Amino acid sequence: MFVTAAIVVQDGWVELQQLRYVVAIAETTSFTRAAERCLVVQSALSHQVARLERELGARLFERTSRRVRLTPAGEAFLPAARQCLAAAERAAAEVAAAIGEVRGRLAVGLIPTVTAADVPAAIREFHDRYAQVRISLRVGASDDLIEQVRDGSLDVAFLGLPTTQTPRGVAVRELARGHLIAVVAPDHPLAGEPAVSLKRLAAEVFVDLPPGTAGRAQSDQAFAAAGLDREVAYEVTSADYVPRLVGPGLGVAMLPSGYAPQLAGVVTIEITDAPARVEYVIWAETNPTPAATAFVELLGIDPAPVSGSR
Structure with a gap:
């Protein structure tokens, strides 16, 4: 199994680095800030985006002196770009897991009022054990966090819900x-x-x-x-x-x-x-990432799936 650095688009190629540039520009709304984030000179980033646009046959960004925004074609392209990058990262993480290493990313979400778990301490311990995993944290509302775990933008989340509501479509443990x-x-x-x-x-x-x-x-x-x-x-x-x-x-x-x-x-x-x-911890119902599995195990929880109601 291997991860290629490019994907085929008709008769041409789209490189993963180009996808990273598109996502960075979309998120920062600036070629300059995107180049800084990607640790590349702006001229190189602009060249690669222009090359990608030629391959696709459509402009992805509208550029003015004041701002940069996605075109309709760019809006359509962005979700697929993110999915490709996530798939490539996941594939690399699975290869590492096959040889006994935990790599990739761990995206954690929580509500501000979680008290059943010391999330910062757990993240610190996880970082000490798995230094090659890139960790991020997002604070939000329980319903939003459930949806983000379902769509894969978060790996693990900590929630608080009324007793009349249980998380759906995710693996769940009551804390x-x-x-x-x-x-x-x-x-x-x-x-x-x-x-x-x-x-x-x-x-x-x-x-x-x-x-x-x-x-x-x-x-x-x-x-x-x-x-x-x-x-x-x-x-x-x-x-x-x-x-x-x-x-x-x-x-x-x-x-x-x-x-x-x-x-x-x-x-x-x-x-x-x-x-x-009730406070819960949730993660992907099927095929959780190696990092998510390791994090759930660190919490002292068996990661074997126990699903919420569909």
Whole structure:
């Protein structure tokens, strides 16, 4: 088995390096920044892209003095270019694995409120063991991370979901179960209470994640099940921003019990009828990369597939 550095396009050849240049230009929207990323002089990069465009018979980029953007042909070409690069990298990683080495890439995703696993420590240990693996980390929403593992842009992801939802189309292991707690300002009337009910919290203005996210669903479902309405006046895309709004008294929030104590400038309170949540780790349902398999094993988990519901 071997990996060739080029692919055939009709009677010509497209080199993998040309594909890397196209992806870099698309992501940086600049020939200059793309050349810097690829560690090549700009003239060489421009020459190779022009050569590729001649091979394809179409311009991939519109170039102006202010910006560079993909043409319709470029938009169509980019996903295939990424797939070719990923396939070439995966093939090289499989060859290395066949001779007992772990190489390639490990793309990890997580939500900010994961507490069941020390992800930075796991990544550090993995890097120490497998220094030839290129590691990246992406923070996002649970639903987005599930989709990215399914489409191969992430190898492993750590999620938090309501008990009514399980990851679909991926290999999955449950890490921990927990519940949400209330987060209020230090001078809030509830700050001295040992516990509070959802009914009492429903009278407050809330800070929460955007509708449609798994984190928001945990709270929405709990209030709906209790027959309660609430006002969410402040929507944030990351739980890290919650204390900046709750601390000054603009609203209250509900966050995972394991995560909320890390926040400064706010007070946490138990909820008597608190929503529950589950933390999971997921990876590719079929044919995970050697790096993903090694990372899951490092977590002390058997990587044999156990799928979520389809």
